[in-house]
Amino acid sequence: MSGLIAIDWGTSNLRASLLNAHARVVEARSAPGGVMKVKDGLYAPALLGLCGDWIDQGMGALIASGMIGSRQGWKEAPYLHCPAGLAEAASQLTRVQVKPGVDLSIVPGLTCIGADGEHDVMRGEETQLWGAALPPGSCCVLPGTHSKWAWIGSGGAVESFATYMTGELYGLLTQHGILGRLMRFGESHTESFEAGVRLGLDHHANATHVIFSARTAGLMGRISAEGLPDYLSGILLGVEIGSARSATRTLGGSAAAGLTKGVFLLGDDDLCARYATALRLAGLSSTRVDDGATTRGQWLVAQQAGLVRHAS
Amino acid sequence: MSGLIAIDWGTSNLRASLLNAHARVVEARSAPGGVMKVKDGLYAPALLGLCGDWIDQGMGALIASGMIGSRQGWKEAPYLHCPAGLAEAASQLTRVQVKPGVDLSIVPGLTCIGADGEHDVMRGEETQLWGAALPPGSCCVLPGTHSKWAWIGSGGAVESFATYMTGELYGLLTQHGILGRLMRFGESHTESFEAGVRLGLDHHANATHVIFSARTAGLMGRISAEGLPDYLSGILLGVEIGSARSATRTLGGSAAAGLTKGVFLLGDDDLCARYATALRLAGLSSTRVDDGATTRGQWLVAQQAGLVRHAS
Numbered sequence: 374m375s376g377l378i379a380i381d382w383g384t385s386n387l388r389a390s391l392l393n394a395h396a397r398v399v400e401a402r403s404a405p406g407g408v409m410k411v412k413d414g415l416y417a418p419a420l421l422g423l424c425g426d427w428i429d430q431g432m433g434a435l436i437a438s439g440m441i442g443s444r445q446g447w448k449e450a451p452y453l454h455c456p457a458g459l460a461e462a463a464s465q466l467t468r469v470q471v472k473p474g475v476d477l478s479i480v481p482g483l484t485c486i487g488a489d490g491e492h493d494v495m496r497g498e499e500t501q502l503w504g505a506a507l508p509p510g511s512c513c514v515l516p517g518t519h520s521k522w523a524w525i526g527s528g529g530a531v532e533s534f535a536t537y538m539t540g541e542l543y544g545l546l547t548q549h550g551i552l553g554r555l556m557r558f559g560e561s562h563t564e565s566f567e568a569g570v571r572l573g574l575d576h577h578a579n580a581t582h583v584i585f586s587a588r589t590a591g592l593m594g595r596i597s598a599e600g601l602p603d604y605l606s607g608i609l610l611g612v613e614i615g616s617a618r619s620a621t622r623t624l625g626g627s628a629a630a631g632l633t634k635g636v637f638l639l640g641d642d643d644l645c646a647r648y649a650t651a652l653r654l655a656g657l658s659s660t661r662v663d664d665g666a667t668t669r670g671q672w673l674v675a676q677q678a679g680l681v682r683h684a685s
Numbered sequence: 686m687s688g689l690i691a692i693d694w695g696t697s698n699l700r701a702s703l704l705n706a707h708a709r710v711v712e713a714r715s716a717p718g719g720v721m722k723v724k725d726g727l728y729a730p731a732l733l734g735l736c737g738d739w740i741d742q743g744m745g746a747l748i749a750s751g752m753i754g755s756r757q758g759w760k761e762a763p764y765l766h767c768p769a770g771l772a773e774a775a776s777q778l779t780r781v782q783v784k785p786g787v788d789l790s791i792v793p794g795l796t797c798i799g800a801d802g803e804h805d806v807m808r809g810e811e812t813q814l815w816g817a818a819l820p821p822g823s824c825c826v827l828p829g830t831h832s833k834w835a836w837i838g839s840g841g842a843v844e845s846f847a848t849y850m851t852g853e854l855y856g857l858l859t860q861h862g863i864l865g866r867l868m869r870f871g872e873s874h875t876e877s878f879e880a881g882v883r884l885g886l887d888h889h890a891n892a893t894h895v896i897f898s899a900r901t902a903g904l905m906g907r908i909s910a911e912g913l914p915d916y917l918s919g920i921l922l923g924v925e926i927g928s929a930r931s932a933t934r935t936l937g938g939s940a941a942a943g944l945t946k947g948v949f950l951l952g953d954d955d956l957c958a959r960y961a962t963a964l965r966l967a968g969l970s971s972t973r974v975d976d977g978a979t980t981r982g983q984w985l986v987a988q989q990a991g992l993v994r995h996a997s
Contacts, residue, residue: 444904445866484905489888492901519897536897545857554757576801578890579928581921585831585848589804592756593796609893616891 376433377681378424379671380477382441383497384409384518389424391432394684396672398665408440416447417471428475434680435471436671438480439497442467448479452494455485458530459503463677480674485533488624493536495521497667502531504670505639505662510627513637513662514617514652516540516644522617522636524628533628535620537613543606546584552605555591557598563650565600566607570651573611577619580612610651618655637662688745689993690736691983692789694753695809696721696830701736703744706996708984710977720752728759729783740787746992747783748983750792751809754779760791764806767797770842771815775989792986797845800936805848807833809979814843816982817951817974822939825949825974826929826964828852828956834929834948836940845940847932849925855918858896864917867903869910875962877912878919882963885923889931892924922963930967949974 375394380387385407391400406419421428428435442450450467466478482496498521507513507525515521518540526532547553569587576583587605590596596604621628635658638645645661652659675681687706692699697719703712718731733740740747754762762779778790794808810833819825819837827833830852838844859865881899888895899917902908908916933944947970950957957973964971987993 484901487894489884489891489895489898491884491895491898492905492907493897494901494904535894537893538897539893541862542854542893545861549857549861550853572801572803577892579801579932580889580892581849581851581854581924582799582847582928582932583801583803585805585850586801586803589796589806592806593804595804612893616894620891620894 375681375684377672377675378427378433378435379668379675380420380435380437380441381439381497381667381671382437382446383407383439387419387423389420389427390668391424391427392668392672394681396669396683398668408443408446414447416441416469420471420477428471434675435475435477436466436480436675436680437477438500438667438671438674442479442482443496450479450481452484453481453499455483455534456526456530456532457483457499458526458528459673459677461530462499462503462674466674466678478675478678478680480671483531483534487533487535488620493534495523495534495536498523498534499531500670500674501639501666502670503529503673504666504668505637506669507637507662510631511634511637512621512628512631513639514648514659516638516640516648518544520613524631535617537617539609539613543609546587546605547602552584552587552601555588555598556601556605558602560599562597562600562603565596566603566647567650567654568596569604569607569609570611570614570654571607573608573613574615574655575611577612577615580616583612584608606647607651610648611654614651614655614657618657632657635659639666687993687996689984689987690739690745690747691980691987692732692747692749692753693751693809693979693983694749694758695719695751699731699735701732701739702980703736703739704980704984706993708981708995710980720755720758726759728753728781732783732789740783746987747787747789748778748792748987748992749789750812750979750983750986754791754794755808759789762791762793764796765793765811767795767846768838768842768844769795769811770838770840771985771989773842774811774815774986778986778990790987790990790992792983795843795846799845799847800932805846807835807846807848810835810846811843812982812986813951813978814982815841815985816978816980817949818981819949819974822943823946823949824933824940824943825951826960826971828950828952828960830856832925836943847929849929851921851925855921858899858917859914864896864899864913867900867910868913868917870914872911874909874912874915877908878915878959879962879966880908881916881919881921882923882926882966883919885920885925886927886967887923889924889927892928895924896920918959919963922960923967926963926967926969930969944969947971951978
């Protein structure tokens with residue numbers, strides 16, 4: 374088996390990529406079979422349904438990363454403690470049987486202790502970060518439901534990281550909360566977004582107060598109903614960036630120095646563009662890391678574990 | 686008409702109190718007919734259904750405060766700008782007809798410009814604050830879905846205030862978000878609550894990160910599933926108090942001086958007890974203001990407007 378069947382199995386989606394012996398993606402498929410959607414632990418049938426033909430034809434070893442390794446997933450893959458790189462991940466893969474004679478190796482998630490003394494966790498993003506092969510001392514932001522700020526150590530290991538609940542808060546506040554009641558969705562409003570970012574940056578230390586401005590600015594007619602979704606999005610991004618920047622400065626040392634060089638952005642196109650704007654308003658430059666980091670990271674872990682060998 | 690029919694009409698509930706000529710509550714009734722529950726603008730029938738007999742018997746003039754005066758309510762009662770006291774409120778009542786010959790006077794809400802240059806708003810709390818008759822220079826916290834920190838000026842006027850979305854965030858995060866998934870509700874866990882408060886106070890400037898600890902502390906087994914609801918509640922209260930204290934210190938002057946004397950707490954028993962604990966952990970003393978502030982405030986506004994006259 375010279376190729377790799379690389380599975381990105383998150384909360385909402387299941388994605389499978391077939392890589393050849395040169396680590397090139399030759400085919401990709403996806404299904405809405407995320408961890409939260411698979412019932413009664415029927416993970417093997419879900420996977421076989423998506424790419425059973427690849428497995429039957431022996432196209433490659435199987436590796437997965439993401440929430441599939443969480444307690445709510447197929448089997449809990451114990452967290453690796455930071456700093457953690459490819460070698461640590463390869464030596465701690467969790468195996469589950471897909472069918473007799475075929476195992477799937479699940480990449481462990483990471484945990485670290487933050488500056489606040491509390492644990493933080495990630496599952497899936499560590500593999501993206503390894504695949505992105507970022508320089509030591511750099512900082513990478515992975516926007517999303519739970520946005521991650523990661524600091525890279527020697528050899529591309531993840532040194533430490535911090536989670537911001539930005540995406541989830543935006544969803545909750547707009548879909549289920551009072552702020553959504555004044556909003557009209559669907560249009561993009563750059564000016565409102567930028568006004569929100571500035572407000573959030575300046576008042577990140579007063580976050581649970583400043584988000585209420587997304588109501589009062591509507592009530593007072595300062596931001597239109599169409600502009601309010603982007604205004605709130607801007608406030609939340611500003612709060613995240615202002616908080617992360619300030620927490621990093623408090624840490625000092627290489628983390629603070631890393632931030633002045635700018636950050637890498639890894640993730641969805643639209644979200645990364647949004648973050649790039651917000652980071653610019655915070656005086657931070659950003660560099661977009663190209664896509665495909667997940668499958669590259671999965672390949673590298675599989676290679677390190679001896680599951681695949683790059684064709685010479 | 687020597688008495689007063691005092692209506693506290695909020696988002697979820699409709700409460701009516703009958704006050705005699707000595708400003709004493711002689712009867713109180715409530716119904717789940719809050720502003721969000723009344724359909725098709727049928728406010729008059731809702732009110733008549735609750736206390737039509739008092740009205741028919743001419744027991745008193747009618748006054749209302751709360752969300753009934755919002756844009757989503759019966760009729761928008763334009764906001765008064767801070768500082769605002771009884772005299773300003775009495776001169777700007779909004780009248781609606783309950784039935785021919787019977788009007789209801791709606792007390793205006795308040796608006797102020799915060800230190801961040803953004804508007805803030807309240808509806809209902811201003812009347813409670815006037816009823817509580819707090820000393821000039823004091824600070825009063827009104828816990829709730831949208832917790833308010835109000836500073837009192839001369840003559841008991843509301844000088845300025847700030848809203849914290851603490852209660853709404855707790856509801857959204859536990860009922861609709863990922864944090865709720867690890868929680869078991871129903872028990873009170875003082876130790877977890879206090880641990881959350883300390884964390885929130887210390888890291889209020891990193892709020893959208895620190896709330897994620899209510900997930901990781903569960904995943905890592907540091908806080909039990911039964912303790913997690915109070916842990917999150919503690920974090921959010923800590924974030925609110927830490928943020929408000931820090932914002933007040935930045936303001937300096939009388940507001941900062943007022944805070945060192947401690948704060949008044951006005952609202953629901955359980956919530957006030959919770960806030961008193963959290964304030965104590967923040968090194969702030971608190972004094973509970975007794976109940977009945979809403980009807981007292983409504984009486985005082987009605988008296989100032991000449992709608993009632995206190996029996997001699």
